[in-house]
Amino acid sequence: MTESPYTPHSREDVEQMLGEVGVASVEELFDVPQELRYEGGFDVEAKSEKETVEHVSKLLEENDDVVEFVGGGHYSHYVPSVVDHLADRSEFLTSYTQYQPEVSQGFLQALFEYQSLLVELTGLEVANASVYDAASALGEAALMAARVESGSRVLVPDDLYRGRRSVLENYVEGAGLNVEGYPTERGNADVDALEELVDDDVVFVYLESPNRCGAVEERASEVGGLSDDVDAVFCVGSDPVALALLEPPAAVGADVVVDDASVLGVSAAYGMGCGFYVTREEYVRQVPGHLVGAAPDADGRRAYTLTLQTREQHIRRERATSNICTNQAWMALRAAIHASLLGPEGLVDLAERCVELPHDVASRFDEVDGVTAPAFDRYYFREFVAEVDGDAEKVAGDLLERGYVVGVDSGSRLRVCVTEVNEDEVDGLVDALEEVMG
Amino acid sequence: MTYDQARWTRDGVFEPLTVEKDSTEVEVESALPDDLTRDKLELPELSEPEVAGHYIRLSQMNYGVESGPYPLGSCTMKYNPPFTEDLAGLESAAVHPEREESVQGTLALMHGLQRHLEVIGGVDAVSLQPPAGAAGEYAGLLIARSYHESRGDERGEVVVPDTAHGTNFASAAMAGFSVVKVPSGDDGRVDLDALEAAVGEDTAAFMVTNPNTLGVFEREITEVAEVVHDAGGLMYYDGANLNALLGQARPGDMGFDVMHFNLHKTFATPHGGGGPGAGPVGVVEELAGYLPEPHVREDGDGGFELYRPEDSIGKVHGFHGNWLALVKAYAYIERLGEEGLCSASEMAVLNANYLAERIPFEVPYSPFHHEFVASAERDAAEVAKKMLDHGVHPPTTKWPEIVDEALMTEPTEVEGVDGLEVLAEAFHAAAEADDEDLAESPQRTTSRRIDQVKAAREPVLSWRDLDIEK
Amino acid sequence: MNFEIPDELLYTTSHEWIDPDSGRVGITDYAQDELGDIVFVDLPGEGETVEAGEAFGVIESIKAVGDLYSPVDGEVEDVNADLEMQPEMVNTDPYGEGWMIQVEYEDVDGLLSAEEYEGEI
Known part of the structure; x- marks a missing residue:
């Protein structure tokens, strides 16, 4: 009877319930004037759970499998x-x-x-x-x-x-x-x-x-x-x-x-x-x-x-x-829950890592020709700004082609976010940057 | 049915460590200079098994949709299929919000959801950005304001029926409007004469849900829209009750110009203990240019892109809204399809009508749809407490106020006859209980009645406020 | 229900009272009962002016919140600071320890006598 997988009603249930309510059909329960009734469809076919999972997974697989070094106000860490x-x-x-x-x-x-x-x-x-x-x-x-x-x-x-x-x-x-x-x-x-x-x-x-x-x-x-x-x-x-x-x-x-x-x-x-x-x-x-x-x-x-x-x-x-x-x-x-797992020591260690990593990676960026990093002398947390010779959009685009996403801050400035999540990919990023700038 | 909720009186993990301030103190040393860093950090230091045990015990002291009936009126507490959770957790879905060209799958899903909502709502364009229903209302009202302003028309009032959701009033106020309340007619519907008297050249919009908060369909909605439109105002549809109407009627066809959807209600994304929800805002063609930025569209090359609608109100969320909820709602719609969605509404309405027949309380306003508002004729809040002891979550109580001691009941489509019978028994038990019994309820829940007066007079809002002896 | 309505006070239709001798203002026994357990009272500072019929403060119970309307035009000369810590005194002694502000005023106009107020509720 019912077409939803998440309703428990059998055909007999529905008949019995309609009888109790005193109507002949479910349709009668809708007090909607005829001229407002919608006769069209929704243009979406029901699927099995398996089909739905395949459909949505396939859709999301269209996302390029790249390594993100981008922050700009949205950050994440490894979630246990x-x-x-x-x-x-x-x-x-x-x-x-x-x-x-x-x-x-x-x-x-x-x-x-x-x-x-x-x-x-x-x-x-x-x-x-x-x-x-x-x-x-x-x-x-x-x-x-x-x-x-x-x-x-x-x-x-x-x-x-x-x-x-x-x-x-x-x-x-x-x-x-x-x-x-x-x-x-x-x-x-x-x-x-x-x-x-x-x-x-x-x-x-x-x-x-x-x-x-x-x-x-x-x-x-x-x-x-x-x-x-x-x-x-x-x-x-x-x-x-x-x-x-x-x-x-x-x-x-x-x-x-x-x-x-x-x-x-x-x-x-x-x-x-x-x-x-x-x-x-x-x-x-x-x-x-x-x-x-x-x-x-x-x-x-x-x-x-x-x-x-x-x-x-x-x-x-x-x-x-x-x-x-x-x-x-x-x-x-x-x-x-995540904070509880980390505890005070884990939180402080993670934060420390967020100070060390941008510092270290900025030094490596700075060694690349045409790149000055960090762009200005500050203490950094998770992220730093690098100055590139030329257009930052162009450099970011070229890096994306090589599988790395970085942020663009403005004209000639990149934003680079590095945490424990992507630190193992830093070598690849630096190599790609050398190629792009070379 | 008898019921006893878990009661861990001595959790034994967090309590001694945190409450008694016996927590671990970590000396902080850093590459940063001392004057920029703290000296110490004091929080509980726990092993993973301890943390896991703690939260499992907490979960056992919480009532969810699968714990039993949850007919919380206006909230549409339906089953949340777990496979949607898996999809939201896919690694391919975990992408950074600054990405665009390289996340075509994400944009395709968002575009697909926009399309589904456009068809379901009968509107021309949808933005997924508002992160909750109230945020959708607020975005819709900003759109209304921008629309009027673009025509050189300063309009300062939003009109709502006296049965409207509290968020309608608050959203209007936040958007800078003053609120005009219209009394409902004797049948619980909008009183056309009262509405006509209330609207005028200062009316920016009229906000209403349909079926309304009594579950009753506004049969004269076309006339209502005429009155509002004649005054130059926009019609705003609060989507809280859309689960009543899927496939039967569409807000866009009723004369509404702006609406929001509640994905966590109608489209089964889990309520998460209070959120996240998602409140996409939909508009007719004439208002499409005002939608929040960025908006997803086809790029004309088989892909998708983000763009700024030409008269965009700007942003109502820092990025793209509550993405995880969008994935789950999209998967739910794809799974059920047209037949399943329509059937969900049918069973929701049948359930409400059947349950109303089985309970000992009068329902003053009808015909109702997916929910009804019964009158307890005694303290509805106390009735709710008694129902807790019968293994059900009680209805929304004492609102809307036009029903005396209201019990706003929305069983949704996920209860079968047996679940509805459990609910009916709980209603009966509460109706038959004497006053003393009600006052002593609940007995079988994790905690007994809580001293709300003390909680408000002497707020204890964190570990630091707890008066615990070492 | 029988509510206490002292004869010597004057009343507003919004359920405030004023003692014409002292200028003290509070809410009536009926009002405190309607509100239930009072948890918070927000009052103006000394020296602020109040206007008849205009809100001078806010009162909150668990489930409701309401404005407090001044019965007269005048200046606040004293405020019951004890209500900050013990708002429940409005429930236990609305005409005594639960007073809210003391107003220096010139005229009373349009207020109700105890008998008239009793007719209102």
Whole structure:
């Protein structure tokens, strides 16, 4: 009777159910006026699972099998098999938001631990249970700034990744804020230029470390100080692996820390992320999205629950802190599992590797004729910028033909991202670069 | 059916290490200068077996779609076929978002999904970028704003029925609109007179789902669209309830100009404990130029490319949206095909109608489709707690508010007669329980009733806030 | 349900009270009961001005959130800072320890007497 492999009804079941409901056919249950009925098809034939797997696999095999050395705001590390094994447990994967906490303790505790992890890494007090990605986390942070401070100017580095800036601009437009770039100098904030720019109308100052070229910011606390002088919200972008090594953002005056937690727990997924959002306790009622808290149950045992829900859209409607409902909880779970596996030693070792590798590979690039690497003198994390003689697009295209993907930063600059995932392929990349430049 | 959920009261792994702050402290040494690095990092240091044990135990304390009936209204908690998970995990699918020419398979899949959604929704163009339903709403409203502005028409209001999803209000506000609420008519549908009074030259869009949040089809939707269009506004379709209509009717044919799909509802991508979802936005031809960038199209040479639609609103996600969800939804649609998708809607609607016959609560608004809103006539939240003890996930409670003590129930197509019977028993048990029994529920779940007041008055939001003695 | 409605106070239709002698403002017994367990009260600072019929703060329970409307035009001369740590005092003693702000005002206009307010609820 039924044509779906995922419905259990037998023909007899359907007859019996129709009888109970008191109609002759399923068709009668649809209260749709005749003129609105759709008579056409969907132009897609049903397939067996095997056929579907073959079809989709074949489609994806059209992707060129190349080695990626590209970052630019989306990074991944080696994800241990056990992360899939655990996160794919159906009770985690198929559940939804924990509206009934009594039967959702497992996921709630995992999210509480994810929040705790971010609190430890950032030094701030309140982490939410995820937003979509780094870009939306940044947008939410600017909107929060507009709620807690007055002003209309939002300052971001002028080399901010374009996609992130575009999302930010969309987020803040409705609140009447304007996004402006402040000058950067060799991948760090130009503090003197920024000092000239800030005034009392600035409500939000954003700084990334490492930034989209991998450069570690060296004067973060000075930027924080400038932000503080004009009572703006100071927001730092940094990811959980980098934070294992870098000074906690709270120590440089950050009011909010955002970025993408999916550097842990997820392979490259065409840019799919897990935005994290951590802020000071004083802003707890201004946080967007779900928050998990601990509280006793009727037997006095510690339990977990979504809390402070009056901030959210299902209660506060148009005055909610955000429209977000569905978030990236499962990605947060994956990041938490991966972080737990690494532990503090593993996280620090991985972060150390992210400092050494770009340094070493940049030196090898620098030995290639026509290449200067790194392009400017900074500390790098995962990624560095190389200056090439000629057009970077052309060099990147030639490298792609040889099976290597690198990023293009601008005219004559390449972005090269190297981690434990691709470090064994560095020899090949350097050889290819020599060919291309030769 | 009796039910007892696992209850690991002493996990024994994370607790002593983290909660009691007895965690491992790692001294940090680095090639970076000292003033840029932290001195130490304090987190639990665990072996892989310990971590695996911890999360397996946590999973046992969580209720998912395969644990039992999950009729959470408005959320479409259907079965998520695991093979789609395998496909999303293929190494060939794990590519970096800056790639374009070298990921023709990825782009082909995205283009294929765009095409499927266009046909299913009856719209002319679809962007897959919005990462959730609310993000789709928000993208759709940005499109509406850009469209009006391009015509020199500043419109500041979004109109919604009083039964609308909370996200509709919040998305409108985030996009800079003020919200005008229209009361529903006695039949639970949009009241045309009230709508006519509410719309005007400041109306940017009217947002509604169909069937609406009561499960009732807006039979006068064509007239509704006329009223809104006459006022110069756009019609926005909230796709949350599309699982009711596959193959029966299409939003595009009802006069809607902009819509979003919820891939995690209608197209079976797992809800992941709260997300990720995906909320592709679909539009009619006239609005196609406003879609988020980049958008996928055929390159005219047998391949695919990314491009910026000419009047694009820009981006609503840093890259291309929730890719893993896109793979799973595409695989689901290909697997079921037209017949399977239509059948899914038919069985979803049959299930809701059958279940409504079997429960002891009145359903004030009908005819309903894939979900119904029953009135508990006593505290619906308490009713839900009692249902938990019967091995089912309860319905969405206390919403929409136009039904007294609402139990918004959506069994989806994945329950058979037996599953629906289990659900019906749970409803009966809750209806028959005395007040004291309700107040003491649940008993058989991992935790008992949680002190929500304490949780909100004294928020404990991380290990650091826990008041635990060493 | 019988709600306490002291005779000496004046009331708004949005369920606030004002003590015309002291200028203290709070919410009524009925309002606290409707809201349920209060978890948070957001109040203005001393010296801020309030306007009759305009929101001066926000009150939250677990499941609901509402604006607090001022009964009069005036200036806030004192704020009940204890509510920050003990918002439950609004539930336990809405006319006493649960007061919210004290307003220096000139006139009262359009407010309800206890009897009129009782008719409202």
